[in-house]
Amino acid sequence: MDFERAFDMLGLAPGASEQDVESTYRRLCADFDARIGRVTSLALRDRYAAARAELEGARAIALQAAKLSRPQAEAPVTRAWAVLGLTAGASPLEVASAYVSLCEELDRELAAAPTDALRHRCLEARAEIDSAYQYCAAAPLAEEGAGTGTASAGYETQVARGTFEAPIAEPPVANPTLVRILAEPDQPPRARSRRPRRRPLRRFALASSLLLFAAAGSLGYVWWTEPERLHLLTRYLPLPPDPELVEAQTGAEYLRRRVAEERGDIQRRAEETSARVAQLQAEPTPGAEGAPDALARTDGTLDQAQARSALAQHLLELTERHIFSSSALAEAYGRMELAAELASAGETARAVTAYSEARANLDATLASLDQAESALGARYEAVDARDAWVALAASAGLEPGNAVLEGGQQLALADGLLEAGNFAAAIPELRQASQNFRTAIDVGRHELAARREQFEAEHKTQRPRSEPQPLARTGAENEASDASLPPVSASDRADVKLVTIPAGSFVYGCEGDVGGGCPASEATGERTELAAFQIDRTEVRVSEYRRCVEEGACALPAVASGCNWNTPGRGDHPINCIDWDQAAAYCGWVGKRLPTEQEWEKAARGTDGRIYPWGNDGPSCDVAVMSIASGTGCGGATTAPVGSRDRGRSPYGLFDMAGNVYEWTGSLYGSDGGARVLRGGSWKNDSTAIRASHREGALPNLRDASVGFRCAQGAIVAETHAR
Structure with missing residues (x-):
C-alpha cells in the first residue's frame, strides 16, 4: 500500500x-x-x-x-535545556534539582498509568530526561576545562566534576506533546490583593452590648430610686415561657385535636356507609331474566352495607350522647380555657395544674372512644352469632337451650350497659354472649348430625336387601323420604360466618412498604380485577374441625408442642398442625374451598392498598397476635382465641388476617414445584411477615403449630343436602 x-x-x-x-x-x-x-x-x-x-x-x-515530512527537530543543546525546563548556562545544582523533580513526577505518572502504551511513553520520556540531564550537567565542566582550568573551578563545578563523569550523549527525539508538558515550568501563584474585611456582626454585637449596658444601667437607676415603677415595668417585659407550662399546654392541645379528629372520623364513617346503602338501593337489580348468582351477590352486598351503616350510626349515636356531649369533656375544655387565662396572668403553677386536669379528662375521653368501638364490634359479633343460630334453628326445628337463653340475657344486659354509656362493662358481656351462641350452634349441629345418622340407619334397615340402590329418585320420592328429615345446608354447617367481598379492583402486591423496597417473592403493587366471592370471617376453630373428624370426613391433626388439638381450653383457638390436604378436605366438607392468594389479599387489605388489615400504622399486640421482643407471641408461645383482636379487623370485618396462624391458600407458590402459598403470618412472626402482601411457600405435607386456614367460596351457596 x-x-x-x-x-x-x-x-x-x-x-x-x-x-x-x-x-x-x-x-x-x-x-x-x-x-x-x-x-x-x-x-x-x-x-x-x-x-x-x-x-x-x-x-x-x-x-x-x-x-x-515533519521539519527537523530543534538543536540537541537547546532541546536538552528545554527538557529540563532550564535556560542555557544554569548551575549544576539547578540542573540536579530540576532532574530530581522531573524524575519524581514521572515515577508518579508511571505508577498511575492505566495501559501499557502509556507506561511505554513514560519510560521514553524518562530516557530523554536522563540524556538531557547528563548533557546539561556535563556542559559547565566542558566550558570550565576549556577556559580557566581545574584549579580555578568553583565549588559547584568541583562537585559536578566529581559526581557526573558521563559522556555527552545526543538526546533522542521524544514525543513533543509530553516534552512540552514536562518542560513547562510551574507558574508561581499570583499574589492576591488583600481587601479590608468587613465585620458587620462584630459591629452589631458591639452595638447590642452597649444598648444592653444602657438598659441595665437605667433599670438599676429606677430600682435605686423608684422600686414600684420597676415592678410595673417588669410585668410587660417579654420573659421566656416556663418549660413545665409549655409541656402541659402542648400535651393538652394535642389530645384536644385527637378528640376532634376521632369525632370527625366517626361522623364521616356514618355518612359514607349511609351513602353506600343509598347507592346500592338506587342501583337496578336484575330481573327474572338476570343470573341468580348475580342477584344473590347484589343482595349480599346490600345486606353487608346495611349492617355496616347500622353499626356506624349506632356508634355515632352512642358517642355523641355519652362522650362528646358529656360533662367530662366540657370540663376538660373549660379547664383549658381557665389555664390559658391563668398563664396570661402570670400564675404559672395554677395554669399547669389546670392543663394537667384537662389532659386527664381528655385521656379518659379517648379511652372511652376505644371502648365504645370495641363494644360495638363485640355486639356485632354477638348479633351475628345469634342470627346464625336463629337461621340454623329455623331450618332444623331446634329448640333454644341454656346457652341460647344465657346468650340472650347477656346480650340484653350488654345493650342496657351500652345505652347507659358503660362501654367497659358491656364488652365482656357481649363476648360471653357471642361464645354462648356459638356453643349453641355447635350443639345444634351435633344434634343435626345425630338425626341424620338415625334417619339413614332407619332408612337403610327398612329397605329390602335384594332391592338395588336407586341411582336417582323422583320428586315424589324425594318429598316422601325427606319429610321426616330437617333440611341441612352447607351454609348452616359453615356456621353462617361468610363475608361477601364485592367484585372490583384492588392493589395486589407490595408497593415499597418494606424500608423502601419489596421482596422478590412478592408481586409488584398493581391494580387487579377480581370477581365477587365469599370468605370466612374467622379462622377455622378447633371445635369446628373436631366435628369433621367425628363424622369421619377429616383426618386427625398432628399432636406436638404448640398444637391446639386435644389441648384443654383450646376449643375456640384456631386449628393448627394440619397439612394442606386436611385443610382442603375440611373446606370441601362444608361446601367451600380454600381461597386463592389474590382473594385472601383483597379480603385482608381492601381496595386502598393498605399495608396491614387495620391500616398503615405499625402493628402491636392490641391489633395482632404476633411475635414481640422476647421472641414469643403476644399471648405467650401459643395462639390466641379466634377473633380476640377487635381493633385488627380488615376493611371487610375479617379477624386475624394478620398474625395468630399462617393460613393455607389454594395457590401454588411457584411453577417449578408443588409448594403452596401461606398468607397472614403467625404468632411466631414479626411485623414484616404479617403484612397483607407478604407470602410464604411450604410443601403441602407441612404440619406446624403456626399454620391454620380459613375457607372461601365463589358465590353464596344454595341450599344442598349434607352428606
Missing part, C-alpha cells in the same frame, strides 16, 4: 500531520466497531473486520509519511 492510498483510506490529504492521522484513525475505528456490533449478518461482519484491519495498516503508513 503506497502513501497516497493510505491517506485516501483515512480520508485525508497527503502531508497531513500526525495529530490529524491519529484523530481520524480513532474516529473511523469507533465507527467500524459500532457497525460490527450492530449488524447480524456474518458476511457483513467479516467485511467490516477486514476493512478495519486495512485501516490499521493505512494508519502506520500515514504516520511514517507524516514523520518524514
Whole structure:
C-alpha cells in the first residue's frame, strides 16, 4: 500500500500531520466497531473486520509519511535545556534539582498509568530526561576545562566534576506533546490583593452590648430610686415561657385535636356507609331474566352495607350522647380555657395544674372512644352469632337451650350497659354472649348430625336387601323420604360466618412498604380485577374441625408442642398442625374451598392498598397476635382465641388476617414445584411477615403449630343436602 492510498483510506490529504492521522484513525475505528456490533449478518461482519484491519495498516503508513515530512527537530543543546525546563548556562545544582523533580513526577505518572502504551511513553520520556540531564550537567565542566582550568573551578563545578563523569550523549527525539508538558515550568501563584474585611456582626454585637449596658444601667437607676415603677415595668417585659407550662399546654392541645379528629372520623364513617346503602338501593337489580348468582351477590352486598351503616350510626349515636356531649369533656375544655387565662396572668403553677386536669379528662375521653368501638364490634359479633343460630334453628326445628337463653340475657344486659354509656362493662358481656351462641350452634349441629345418622340407619334397615340402590329418585320420592328429615345446608354447617367481598379492583402486591423496597417473592403493587366471592370471617376453630373428624370426613391433626388439638381450653383457638390436604378436605366438607392468594389479599387489605388489615400504622399486640421482643407471641408461645383482636379487623370485618396462624391458600407458590402459598403470618412472626402482601411457600405435607386456614367460596351457596 503506497502513501497516497493510505491517506485516501483515512480520508485525508497527503502531508497531513500526525495529530490529524491519529484523530481520524480513532474516529473511523469507533465507527467500524459500532457497525460490527450492530449488524447480524456474518458476511457483513467479516467485511467490516477486514476493512478495519486495512485501516490499521493505512494508519502506520500515514504516520511514517507524516514523520518524514515533519521539519527537523530543534538543536540537541537547546532541546536538552528545554527538557529540563532550564535556560542555557544554569548551575549544576539547578540542573540536579530540576532532574530530581522531573524524575519524581514521572515515577508518579508511571505508577498511575492505566495501559501499557502509556507506561511505554513514560519510560521514553524518562530516557530523554536522563540524556538531557547528563548533557546539561556535563556542559559547565566542558566550558570550565576549556577556559580557566581545574584549579580555578568553583565549588559547584568541583562537585559536578566529581559526581557526573558521563559522556555527552545526543538526546533522542521524544514525543513533543509530553516534552512540552514536562518542560513547562510551574507558574508561581499570583499574589492576591488583600481587601479590608468587613465585620458587620462584630459591629452589631458591639452595638447590642452597649444598648444592653444602657438598659441595665437605667433599670438599676429606677430600682435605686423608684422600686414600684420597676415592678410595673417588669410585668410587660417579654420573659421566656416556663418549660413545665409549655409541656402541659402542648400535651393538652394535642389530645384536644385527637378528640376532634376521632369525632370527625366517626361522623364521616356514618355518612359514607349511609351513602353506600343509598347507592346500592338506587342501583337496578336484575330481573327474572338476570343470573341468580348475580342477584344473590347484589343482595349480599346490600345486606353487608346495611349492617355496616347500622353499626356506624349506632356508634355515632352512642358517642355523641355519652362522650362528646358529656360533662367530662366540657370540663376538660373549660379547664383549658381557665389555664390559658391563668398563664396570661402570670400564675404559672395554677395554669399547669389546670392543663394537667384537662389532659386527664381528655385521656379518659379517648379511652372511652376505644371502648365504645370495641363494644360495638363485640355486639356485632354477638348479633351475628345469634342470627346464625336463629337461621340454623329455623331450618332444623331446634329448640333454644341454656346457652341460647344465657346468650340472650347477656346480650340484653350488654345493650342496657351500652345505652347507659358503660362501654367497659358491656364488652365482656357481649363476648360471653357471642361464645354462648356459638356453643349453641355447635350443639345444634351435633344434634343435626345425630338425626341424620338415625334417619339413614332407619332408612337403610327398612329397605329390602335384594332391592338395588336407586341411582336417582323422583320428586315424589324425594318429598316422601325427606319429610321426616330437617333440611341441612352447607351454609348452616359453615356456621353462617361468610363475608361477601364485592367484585372490583384492588392493589395486589407490595408497593415499597418494606424500608423502601419489596421482596422478590412478592408481586409488584398493581391494580387487579377480581370477581365477587365469599370468605370466612374467622379462622377455622378447633371445635369446628373436631366435628369433621367425628363424622369421619377429616383426618386427625398432628399432636406436638404448640398444637391446639386435644389441648384443654383450646376449643375456640384456631386449628393448627394440619397439612394442606386436611385443610382442603375440611373446606370441601362444608361446601367451600380454600381461597386463592389474590382473594385472601383483597379480603385482608381492601381496595386502598393498605399495608396491614387495620391500616398503615405499625402493628402491636392490641391489633395482632404476633411475635414481640422476647421472641414469643403476644399471648405467650401459643395462639390466641379466634377473633380476640377487635381493633385488627380488615376493611371487610375479617379477624386475624394478620398474625395468630399462617393460613393455607389454594395457590401454588411457584411453577417449578408443588409448594403452596401461606398468607397472614403467625404468632411466631414479626411485623414484616404479617403484612397483607407478604407470602410464604411450604410443601403441602407441612404440619406446624403456626399454620391454620380459613375457607372461601365463589358465590353464596344454595341450599344442598349434607352428606
